[in-house]
Amino acid sequence: MDVTIYEVAKRAGVSIATVSRTLRGTGPVAARTREKVLKAVEELNYTPSRLGVSLAEGRHAANGIVFPDLAGPYYTEVLLGYEEVASELGRSVVILSTKGRSKVGDLVKDLAGRVDGMLIFGHAVPEPLAAELVRLGVRLVFISRDPLPGADTLRSENIASARALAAHLTGHGYERFAFLGAPLTSRDDVDERWQGVKHVLGGAIEAVDTGQYTVDRGFEAARTLLKGRNRPRAIICSDDEVALGALLAAEELGLEVPGDVAVTGWDDIMAARHARPALTTVRQPMRELGARAARALDELITGTRDVPKHLILTTELVIRSSCGHHPQEVRT
Amino acid sequence: MDVTIYEVAKRAGVSIATVSRTLRGTGPVAARTREKVLKAVEELNYTPSRLGVSLAEGRHAANGIVFPDLAGPYYTEVLLGYEEVASELGRSVVILSTKGRSKVGDLVKDLAGRVDGMLIFGHAVPEPLAAELVRLGVRLVFISRDPLPGADTLRSENIASARALAAHLTGHGYERFAFLGAPLTSRDDVDERWQGVKHVLGGAIEAVDTGQYTVDRGFEAARTLLKGRNRPRAIICSDDEVALGALLAAEELGLEVPGDVAVTGWDDIMAARHARPALTTVRQPMRELGARAARALDELITGTRDVPKHLILTTELVIRSSCGHHPQEVRT
DNA sequence: TCCTTTCATGTAAGCGCTTTCATGATCGCG
DNA sequence: CGCGATCATGAAAGCGCTTACATGAAAGGA
Numbered sequence A, B: 001m002d003v004t005i006y007e008v009a010k011r012a013g014v015s016i017a018t019v020s021r022t023l024r025g026t027g028p029v030a031a032r033t034r035e036k037v038l039k040a041v042e043e044l045n046y047t048p049s050r051l052g053v054s055l056a057e058g059r060h061a062a063n064g065i066v067f068p069d070l071a072g073p074y075y076t077e078v079l080l081g082y083e084e085v086a087s088e089l090g091r092s093v094v095i096l097s098t099k100g101r102s103k104v105g106d107l108v109k110d111l112a113g114r115v116d117g118m119l120i121f122g123h124a125v126p127e128p129l130a131a132e133l134v135r136l137g138v139r140l141v142f143i144s145r146d147p148l149p150g151a152d153t154l155r156s157e158n159i160a161s162a163r164a165l166a167a168h169l170t171g172h173g174y175e176r177f178a179f180l181g182a183p184l185t186s187r188d189d190v191d192e193r194w195q196g197v198k199h200v201l202g203g204a205i206e207a208v209d210t211g212q213y214t215v216d217r218g219f220e221a222a223r224t225l226l227k228g229r230n231r232p233r234a235i236i237c238s239d240d241e242v243a244l245g246a247l248l249a250a251e252e253l254g255l256e257v258p259g260d261v262a263v264t265g266w267d268d269i270m271a272a273r274h275a276r277p278a279l280t281t282v283r284q285p286m287r288e289l290g291a292r293a294a295r296a297l298d299e300l301i302t303g304t305r306d307v308p309k310h311l312i313l314t315t316e317l318v319i320r321s322s323c324g325h326h327p328q329e330v331r332t
Numbered sequence C: 001t002c003c004t005t006t007c008a009t010g011t012a013a014g015c016g017c018t019t020t021c022a023t024g025a026t027c028g029c030g
Numbered sequence D: 001c002g003c004g005a006t007c008a009t010g011a012a013a014g015c016g017c018t019t020a021c022a023t024g025a026a027a028g029g030a
Helices: A005-012 A016-024 A031-044 A050-057 A073-088 A104-112 A127-135 A159-171 A189-204 A215-227 A240-252 A270-274 A286-302 B005-012 B016-024 B031-044 B050-057 B073-088 B104-112 B127-135 B159-171 B189-204 B215-227 B240-252 B270-274 B286-302
Strands: A062-067 A092-097 A117-121 A140-143 A152-156 A177-180 A205-208 A234-237 A262-264 A281-283 A310-313 A316-318 B062-067 B092-097 B117-121 B140-143 B152-156 B177-180 B205-208 B234-237 B262-264 B281-283 B310-313 B316-318
Touching: A005 A016, A005 A031, A016 A031, A050 B050, A062 A073, A062 A104, A073 A092, A073 A117, A073 A286, A073 B073, A073 B092, A092 A104, A092 B073, A104 A127, A117 A286, A127 A140, A140 A286, A152 A286, A159 A189, A159 A234, A159 A262, A159 A281, A159 A316, A177 A189, A177 A215, A177 A240, A189 A205, A215 A234, A215 A240, A234 A240, A240 A262, A240 A270, A240 B270, A270 B240, A270 B270, A286 A310, B005 B016, B005 B031, B016 B031, B062 B073, B062 B104, B073 B092, B073 B117, B073 B286, B092 B104, B104 B127, B117 B286, B127 B140, B140 B286, B152 B286, B159 B189, B159 B234, B159 B262, B159 B281, B159 B316, B177 B189, B177 B215, B177 B240, B189 B205, B215 B234, B215 B240, B234 B240, B240 B262, B240 B270, B286 B310
Parallel strands: A062 A092, A062 A117, A117 A140, A140 A152, A152 A310, A177 A205, A177 A234, A234 A262, B062 B092, B062 B117, B117 B140, B140 B152, B152 B310, B177 B205, B177 B234, B234 B262
Antiparallel strands: A092 B092, A281 A316, B281 B316
């Protein structure tokens, strides 16, 4: 990768401006000259340096994405949608995970210096840093976060689907509930889910902290809960991973799901579909989230739009067997 | 992000060389001068342009990764391990998916121009392009691919674990087998798995094509197979996703796993653990693969090593309930 | 034939940063 | 006191590329 435009120009017997014009199609080039240039390019196997192009153009042709941790299918699916659209738009995707990293501020700013804009997940970046990035004029789209002045936000709908989920469970006749995976911050996705189910179930539901939204933490908290004196008839979990943990706990304690205790999740990840019983959950349009984020960012980067936008994508209740028996069981 | 080193230099009343020296610690700077520079940096909120630094240094401080498609937990886990080590080494990670993309060659070369080296999965990149990248001097590590002159390769062990898996199944007394998910290319991971089990089972096993290694394809092929006249007693699957499809097929046909038909997978993804029955599989050290790839690439990039290396990481047979009953069942 | 327009091409100035080398000042040693 | 070494700093040259603007040639129209 050591050939420069100067060598191509010399071999073709033209100026570097003509080489650039030929390759980029930005100006007139005589047919014969064009042939000479393309021949030299081929012989020398020349590919323009991304660095040189980006510096000269003043743009990186790249998008950043910052997430707390890629572990968990939710983030992966969003990344997939994001990368696909970014690539269609001619941009690379540079990733950064912040979990367990020191000097997050430096890492994020370094990333900002490499890309034309960034997608940031919820609270992967602390509030003061988020505000600073906005102030610095970085083009930003936040996912699953309250609207922030100067940046786009994008999230999935939580409250209505949480209400629908809770209503569905009451339709099974259950009267005592627990919400596993209490919200860690206010106004984030999980808090909205909690608010939604609490709206329907009121005093019939209590929130139980898991600390993190992982299978292991879900398992531990559910085991403690199910061994207690006040065992809920149904456990509504913050997300599918916590729900998978709850399924494991029920299994270990010899409890039937949904016969003894119903369990629901959120996200509709692969493992939720393949668990037995298959999890009733709420499907998030994760790829769509990523794709929409990439398009929103494109508008900001190209200057097509400079007024921040706040989008909410719909979610969908997915009824499977973990919440209870249904008169007409369908294949999951 | 518009502040340049010239503005900092002007405000501090020094040259840009002194600003650079101060920030990078590459040469002597008087204490008083240093204070003036740092003050200016703080007041102007200056962060060096990644582009400028990279062009001047002649290095990108970034690693690339090319995969066929991120869908499926296998790739995600590798990416996690890779990104973590790359970040420790002060490098960003730029991702590229090649599935369904036209002009893969251009995309990959563009990526090569943005990074100091790349990790490429198996056959995400066609053979001629792989050879061309090597010829161009790109620092490369391939995962799950036969040794290629001039590049590192890294893979998980397949044959020995496949043999162990097949031997375990014969220990259950089964005599008729199918291998679901026939190899698409020779000498790749799946081919090695097939060779391993065939070595043990010989004429007692036949390979069945799925076309792709997905749940849906596994489901279709397994349904056809299990409805046929020559139903195997055990299905060894190329990977966990195909195996999950086979579980679904058995379920739909009212067959008990492992009572009527045993099923095994490969990878040990989350969904394999949470399926019921939980899948017997072979655990790939996916994160370790990614981490090792990042370290190998670092050696090539820094020039610590310039002789290609070929590594094989061990895999581990994980016995769960899908292969048959065991005298001492353990929690999965 | 002359003038205007269009095509084609090259020169030069950046884009933002790093670093080599030259220079001046100061300090220490003989 | 003079010389050599060390410290501190700035000027200049790139790193690889894009593109505005100037210039010459050719073509077309009056």
